[in-house]
Amino acid sequence: MKLRRLLNMTVSEVACRGRQETAKWWDRLEMTGRTASASDAIAGKSLEHCCRAAPARFFEGVVDEATPRHIGQRMRESYDETVAVADAACQLRFDLLGHRGLTFGDPVDWHLDPIAGRRAPCVHWSRLNPLDPASVGDSKVIWELNRHQWLVRLGAAYRLTGDERYAETFAANVRAWMRANPPGVGINWTSSLEAALRLISWCWALFLFRGSNALSEELFVEMLGSVQVHASRVEKYLSYYFAPNTHLTGEALGLFYAGTVFPELRPARRWRALGARILIEQLERQVLPDGVYFEQSTCYQRYTVETYLHFMILADRNGVAIPPTVRERVQRLVDVLVALRNPDGSIPSIGDADGGWLLPLATRAPDDFRGMFSTAAALFGRQDYAWAARGLAPETVWLLGADGVKAFDGLRPAPPGAPASRxxxxxxxxxxxxxxxxxxxxxxxxxxxxxxxxxxxxxxxxxxxxxxxxxxxxxxxxxxxxxxxxxxxxxxxxxxxxxxxxxxxxxxxxxxxxxxxxxxxxxxxxxxxxxxxxxxxxxxxxxxxxxxxxxxxxxxxxxxxxxxxxxxxxxxxxxxxxxxxxxxxxxxxxxxxxxxxxxxxxxxxxxxxxxxxxxxxxxxxxxxxxxxxxxxxxxxxxxxxxxxxxxxxxxxxxxxxxxxxxxxxxxxxxxxxxxxxxxxxxxxxxxxxxxxxxxxxx
Structure with a gap:
């Protein structure tokens, strides 16, 4: 079977896989648990410099002082829900996937699957098989915690309330994570996609907690060094052939984040260019001409839309030109989801659905795509997307800020003009x-x-x-x-x-x-x-x-x-x-x-x-x-x-x-x-x- 698979590979695939296998071998030899130093990461730039210069590079809703007011006045349910999620996180209780109130110990055991009661070994990541439940449990559960998307919910609660408890919980757990997960060691380094999603969460957390005493100069420098380690790992082990689907596009988005948000990092320009190139190329490959995502999955179609919404918004904020075909093809993706949408507003499940989100800025059921529809409506000026969203969503406020609120409010929601049957x-x-x-x-x-x-x-x-x-x-x-x-x-x-x-x-x-x-x-x-x-x-x-x-x-x-x-x-x-x-x-x-x-x-x-x-x-x-x-x-x-x-x-x-x-x-x-x-x-x-x-x- 392996010989037949090898014979079917192209020369470029053999070369890529060969490079990655060689890299794993060298990584195991060099497994020292080191992290990047401050000089490696930011070439002497300080927290103060980044806090002053970086907001213009990031999502407007995160840096817009009006965001807490919009959420509090127009979306009180979302405000209260964000605070409740953050309060539970402070008590180290997490709702992950279909599981409610999970605990991973105090302090958190970052390698534990509490459902199966199994702890993944702390060995070099290449020695682990994340699909082997006997040795690691359900890797999806472990990874969902270690994506650190709950840190973003803590940060959102901090922006809404100013409560330093949330910032202190963030700082303590990020420090603990870096100590327990040295580069290359353990299950949390086995997936390039998981590293990219964690990198994205850290970018959001750093901006949401800016101004907090808990985000010290020392922690900032250490986190930025780890951002560089994450991005380097992603770049080295891109899923060109392992999983050229939402894995590859998610990894590319992580590189684009790191290279765009932190241009002080020495490889930043290369990461940004590589991430953008992969995202543009893969959109043509992964989205069929009629707008259906090629894996025949509504969940992963939604993931793909989210990935490209982040890419387009971040590119626009940073003056990065992208071809107009990106906007056109992303709208085709959304058009399909509007057409498939059930009359009650839910989205039917087709194919696999893993229950996750690119960046959950609100708690939603897996079949609730309103946040995506709302943001797409504001970004593209589409009345039918606003109709599908059933109102302005908090995700739109966080991503687009006051401009997004104004754009959405300027639309008159209306169902699609296309035939209902198609x-x-x-x-x-x-x-x-x-x-x-x-x-x-x-x-x-x-x-x-x-x-x-x-x-x-x-x-x-x-x-x-x-x-x-x-x-x-x-x-x-x-x-x-x-x-x-x-x-x-x-x-x-x-x-x-x-x-x-x-x-x-x-x-x-x-x-x-x-x-x-x-x-x-x-x-x-x-x-x-x-x-x-x-x-x-x-x-x-x-x-x-x-x-x-x-x-x-x-x-x-x-x-x-x-x-x-x-x-x-x-x-x-x-x-x-x-x-x-x-x-x-x-x-x-x-x-x-x-x-x-x-x-x-x-x-x-x-x-x-x-x-x-x-x-x-x-x-x-x-x-x-x-x-x-x-x-x-x-x-x-x-x-x-x-x-x-x-x-x-x-x-x-x-x-x-x-x-x-x-x-x-x-x-x-x-x-x-x-x-x-x-x-x-x-x-x-x-x-x-x-x-x-x-x-x-x-």
Missing amino acids: LFADGGIVVMRSGWDEGAHQLIFDVGPLGCPFSAGHGHADLLSIQCSVFGQPCLVDAGTYGYAAEPRWRDFFRGTTAHSTVVVDGLGQTVPAGPFQWDARPRARLHRWQSTEAFDCAEASHDAYSRLADPVVHRRRVVFVKPGYWAVVDLLDGRAEHAVELRFQFAPIEVTVGPDLWARARVSEGRGLLIKPFAAVSLKGEVHEGDLAPIQGWISPVYGRRGPAPALIYSTVARLPLCIMTLLLPTERLFAAPPAVIPLLGAATALLGIVPFEGAE
């Missing part, structure tokens, strides 16, 4: 919706590939799956992610086919996991038809995932939206032999029942919900499973590290192929009334030809 052909996503109102019906149909061209690591085996909102409320959903490496059995379930609303053949997933971020094969979906009119939408696609069976099976799915009222989903399974077939629907945690007549009822609010009924020329069995463990089914994960039971509706049969199943998805305001009369049309050999529409349908 196809993103490059990304393989179909959106069908009745309108832009909060009570709209919406369906998302995945007709794209499994992951991106170079890796399916963050992609799910969800080909031809659907998600659905009725009366504005999410009903059929993606099950989520839950975790990456700590619990392989759960990792495989949540990214597997049985966690998604699609068809399963012979109890097999569309592909087989080959590690936490790999699959043994890359089946593809193909879109055959898309048509959208005032009366209906129709999309048809197929995939070849089950062509690997002894009797190859092709799954073809057609989804028709009869506007504005209901969907018909037609599944055609082409083969020659007998197969076990499951038509699966994964719901949000709502009430779902199925009767002997196969009518299923999913309640989203009092009296309203979704009726589901399949029609076939063979006998079907309908069941609802929730919270099952053997096998695992009927679970969702709303955020990384947390899971809960949720209904999975399964219609199953064993039949000789070919087979056609036509399923009606009918939003109704009279969920528990008698269902409508729908008559299947049978042809020769009892083949299903269609259905006679119910009363009131067309």
Whole structure:
């Protein structure tokens, strides 16, 4: 396997990996635990000099004296929440990912996973495997603490209140961290992305705590020396080939931060140029022409938008010219998220979601993108982004200051002018919706590939799956992610086919996991038809995932939206032999029942919900499973590290192929009334030809 991988590498990849492996070897030989000296870092520049010169280089909201007033007067809930998060941090209690009130000891043990009760060894980082839960626990939990984004929340609380407790907590913990994490030693140096995110947090903390007695000259110089160590590590081990996705762009942003905010550092000009070049190049590579992020993940699409918003704002503050294509392509990214946005304002989960943020300036649920929409609205002057944001967000105030507030307030929020139903052909996503109102019906149909061209690591085996909102409320959903490496059995379930609303053949997933971020094969979906009119939408696609069976099976799915009222989903399974077939629907945690007549009822609010009924020329069995463990089914994960039971509706049969199943998805305001009369049309050999529409349908 390794030889085959090596033979497939380009010369440049072999050279890059060779350089990095050689660098690791030298790093291990030189592992002395030294830190950069003040003269190495800032060439004699003082804290006073940097505090005087640097504010013009940083984000306006951080240095704008009006920011506390804007937050306090217009966003009191955010003000209070920021103070509460900072108070908890002073007590060394942290909300990280899906975990609440985590403690890592007093003093903090920076190498501990308190969930698994495991402590990563303090050896050179290249000797550690962060994906080995037996030795390090869940590295995501450890890293989330060590990103030091909670220091930024402490700094925000300090700017809002002037309370020196927050500054003292910051200073004490940064000193403790530097003592416990000498350069190159331990799990907190294993990832270039994590080093870059910590570097960004430190930049913010240094500006937020400027003027505090706790930020002494000595601490400033020591931190700036560590910033140089962080940036040098990132530069040396950029993820050009290891993870050329949000890892690489996040690392590039860290270099751009260090080189732009601290030009006194000797390598600053090189870091700034390198970071900007990577960000500009990767935007073209990672964002498809239609604006879909190439890893097929809404979470990582949001990460990408955040990265480029920071890049553009910081570049503008420092007079760094960037091509106009950057603005254009970032807006395409945001346009996709606006189109995918559920009627209730949440963003549907597609692909992996790790629960993290580039820089969380407010506490938000993983599906709450309002802060990003708000900042994009102010930066680009877009009314539709302001509509999606549902009001000015604190993130915008911190990033753009008074100018951002003025820009947002000058917009008249309005839904997009584009059609409500649309196809993103490059990304393989179909959106069908009745309108832009909060009570709209919406369906998302995945007709794209499994992951991106170079890796399916963050992609799910969800080909031809659907998600659905009725009366504005999410009903059929993606099950989520839950975790990456700590619990392989759960990792495989949540990214597997049985966690998604699609068809399963012979109890097999569309592909087989080959590690936490790999699959043994890359089946593809193909879109055959898309048509959208005032009366209906129709999309048809197929995939070849089950062509690997002894009797190859092709799954073809057609989804028709009869506007504005209901969907018909037609599944055609082409083969020659007998197969076990499951038509699966994964719901949000709502009430779902199925009767002997196969009518299923999913309640989203009092009296309203979704009726589901399949029609076939063979006998079907309908069941609802929730919270099952053997096998695992009927679970969702709303955020990384947390899971809960949720209904999975399964219609199953064993039949000789070919087979056609036509399923009606009918939003109704009279969920528990008698269902409508729908008559299947049978042809020769009892083949299903269609259905006679119910009363009131067309």
